[in-house]
Amino acid sequence: MAAKDKKPEKPTKNNEIDEEEEEVVKINKWDGSAVKHALDDSFKKALLKHTNLKEQFGLIDGRLAICSLAVGIAGVALGYDFYHPFPESRTCLIICVVSYFILMGILTLYTQYREKGIFAVATERNNGDAVWQASSDMRKYDDKYVITLSVTDSKSTREISSTKSCARFIDVNGVVLDDLVANELNTLYNNIDKKSK
Numbered sequence: 657m658a659a660k661d662k663k664p665e666k667p668t669k670n671n672e673i674d675e676e677e678e679e680v681v682k683i684n685k686w687d688g689s690a691v692k693h694a695l696d697d698s699f700k701k702a703l704l705k706h707t708n709l710k711e712q713f714g715l716i717d718g719r720l721a722i723c724s725l726a727v728g729i730a731g732v733a734l735g736y737d738f739y740h741p742f743p744e745s746r747t748c749l750i751i752c753v754v755s756y757f758i759l760m761g762i763l764t765l766y767t768q769y770r771e772k773g774i775f776a777v778a779t780e781r782n783n784g785d786a787v788w789q790a791s792s793d794m795r796k797y798d799d800k801y802v803i804t805l806s807v808t809d810s811k812s813t814r815e816i817s818s819t820k821s822c823a824r825f826i827d828v829n830g831v832v833l834d835d836l837v838a839n840e841l842n843t844l845y846n847n848i849d850k851k852s853k
Contacts (some may be wrong), residue, residue: 663749665716672676674843677830682696682749682829682830682832683826683830683832683850684830685826685828685830688794688796688797688798689745689800690806691794691822692792692801692822693795694826694832695792695801695803695822695825695832695837696775696776696792698825698832698834698837699773699775699776699790699792699803699837699840699841700775700776700790701797702780702834702837702838702841702842703741703788703790703805703841703845705778705838706845708780708781708782709778709779709780709781709788710778710780710781711776711777711778712777712778712787714777715770715771715774715777718742718770719763719766719767719771721842722759722763722766723763724800725761726756726763729752729755729756730752730756732748732752733745733748733752733753733756734751736752737749738747739743764804772791773791773792773793774789774790774791775790775791775792776788776789776790776840777789785805785809785810786807786808786809787808787809788805788806788807789805789806789807789808790803790805790830790841791803791804791806792804794822799821799822799823799826800819800820800821800822801819801820801821801822802817802818803817803818803819803820803841803844804816804817805841805844805845805848806848807848814848815848816847816848818840818843818844819825820840824836825837825840
């Protein structure tokens with residue numbers, strides 16, 4: 657009887673933190689795209705752990721706006737064709753299809769020339785005009801992962817890069833070693849700060 661009345665223990669904050677820390681990212685280490693994205697996520701998490709940085713979403717919002725507009729145009733074409741079947745909806749469909757492909761071209765240019773591999777943007781809480789950006793590059797069939805950290809403020813733009821084998825951050829089982837990633841990012845972060853002094 658007493659065993660039934662006993663309530664399960666609620667996890668404490670320490671237990672919750674331990675569960676989050678135990679979460680490991682395991683990937684197919686032979687898939688270059690998966691490796692790059694996993695390392696990007698790990699570097700982003702390490703960058704945002706700095707207490708004076710706050711993530712900004714303007715770059716991602718731009719991409720989402722273009723995609724939303726394209727989906728809206730596709731929805732207009734679908735709806736118009738539903739209420740006015742094909743021969744009558746021909747002009748509307750042509751306009752929507754052309755607009756959709758133009759937007760996809762704009763999206764391609766946006767990702768190529770505006771995002772340029774940037775996966776994290778953050779501002780300093782105590783210095784709103786200082787913008788930190790982290791970008792990466794990893795060529796197809798190459799094990800070299802290039803991480804670039806830059807900071808732009810009212811005075812100047814400073815940038816630092818590091819090129820290392822992705823095997824340095826991933827073990828033989830395909831688990832991303834977050835502590836090594838954090839160490840590498842902290843080294844870059846500290847060195848770029850020294851450049852400003």
